[in-house]
Amino acid sequence: MMPLFDTANGHTFLRGFAFVFDNFGFLAHKALDQLALSGAALGIGAAVALPLGIALGHLHRGSTVAIGASILGRALPSILLIAVFLTVLGIGFVNNMVALAVLATGPMLTNAYDGVDGIDRDVTDAARGMGMSRLQILTRVELPLALPLLFTGVRIAAVTVVATAPIAAIAGGGGLGDVIVNQASYRLEGVLGACYCVMVLSAGVWILLLALQRAVTPIPLRSRRVPDAPQSRKELP
C-alpha cells in the first residue's frame, strides 16, 4: 500500500500556488468564462424554477413535484446530465448550459415551494381579512416571508453550478475545467492551481450570496438562523 502522504508529490501541491501567481491573468480569464457559463445556467434555471415553485407554493399544490425535484436533483449526477445532453445537443456551450440549468432547478424549485407553502395560514388569512387581493397577498406577504428560503435555494443552486461547471470541460465547456482535465498540457501544478481557483470561486460565491441574503432579508426575520446548504428539507417523507 502506498503512503497516505507522498512528500515528493507534496511539493507539487505548493507549486500549484506558484502556477496561480505566474498565470494569474490566464486563470482569471478562464474563471470569467466559467462564471459566464454558470450565470447563464443559473439564470435559465431560475427563470423556470422560481415562478413554478412560487406558484405551486401559493396554491399549496404539487408537493410531490417539489419533493420529486429535490430527490431527483440530488440523484442525477452532473456528469450524467452533461453526457446525456452531449448526445442530444452536441459538444459546446449550449449543452453545458442546459445540463447545468437542469442541475440548478432542483434546489431552487424545492426551496421556493417550501418557502411559500410553509407560511403560516393565519398570516395569509389575516391579509385576506384586511382586504388584500390574491396578488397583493403574494407580493406583499408571501414573497417577503419566503425570501430567506428562496434565497437559500438560489445560493445552493449557484454554488452547485459554479462547482460543477469544471466538469463541463469534459464536454468542451471551457473555463477553469479546461485546465483541470488537461494535465497533459498544464502538468499537475497547473491542474492544482486551477483547482485552487475553483475552490476560491465557489467559496466566494457562497460567502457573497450569504451576505447578500442577509442584506435582502426583511429585518424582523434576520434573527432566525439562515437555513444552510446541506440541511435536508424539514424531513423527507
Added chain:
Amino acid sequence: MIASGPVIPNFGHGSSCVTGDHLFCWDWVRQHWGDTLEPHLVQHVELTVISVAIGFALAFGLALLSHRARALDQPIAVAAGLVYTIPSLVAFQILIAFSGLSTTTVVIPLVGYSLVILYPNITAGLRSAPPEVLEAAQGMGLTRRQMLLRIELPLALPAIIGGLRVAVVSTVAIATVAALVGDRGLGYPIFLAIGLPTPFKTEIYSAGILVVALALALDLVLVGLRRTLVRWAR
C-alpha cells in the same frame, strides 16, 4: 487523459445498432453486463456504503460532542458549509497529489460530503426532543446518559434517517465523478463513452440509468428502515 487507455473493446465491433450508435442497444447491454456494467455497479455500491458509513460515524461523534458543548455547534456548521462548497472534481484532483490514484483519494471527499450532510441533521434531531419530555425524564431521575439513550436518540431517529437518505443519494451521484481518479464506479463507463469520437449513447444511458436506479433503491431501503424503526410516528 480520460479518453486514453483501451477504449475500443466496448465499442467498435458489434451489431449494426452498436456500430451505428442508435438510441439504445439492448444487445450491447446484454453483452457487456458481465464485463462492464455489473462490476462498476458493485464498485459503486461499495464506494457509497463505505463512505456513508465512515461519514456517519464521524458526524455522529461530532454531533454528540456539540450536543454536550453547544458553543461548538456554530463553528462546526460554518466549517461544514464551506466544505460543501469544495467541488468534488477539485477535491479528487488535489488529493491525487497526496494519496495518488488510490481508493483513499476517492473515499476521503465522499466521507467529507456525507459528514457535512449528516451533521446538521443529527444535531437537529438530537435537539428535537420537546422540553417538557426532557423535564419529565429529569423528574423521573434519569441521568444525562440515560436521557440521551432512551429519549433523545430515539426521538432523533426520523431526522437521522432523513439525513442518511440525502447523504446516500448525494454520495451515489458524487461517486460518479470518482471515475476521474481511475477505473472506479459507474462514472467510468460514462467517461469512456464521452471520450469516444462520437459519444456512445447506449453506454451513457445504461450506466446512467443504473446510477439513478441505485440511488432510488438505496433511498427505498432507508424508507423501509424508517418504517421498521420509527413505528410510533405512523
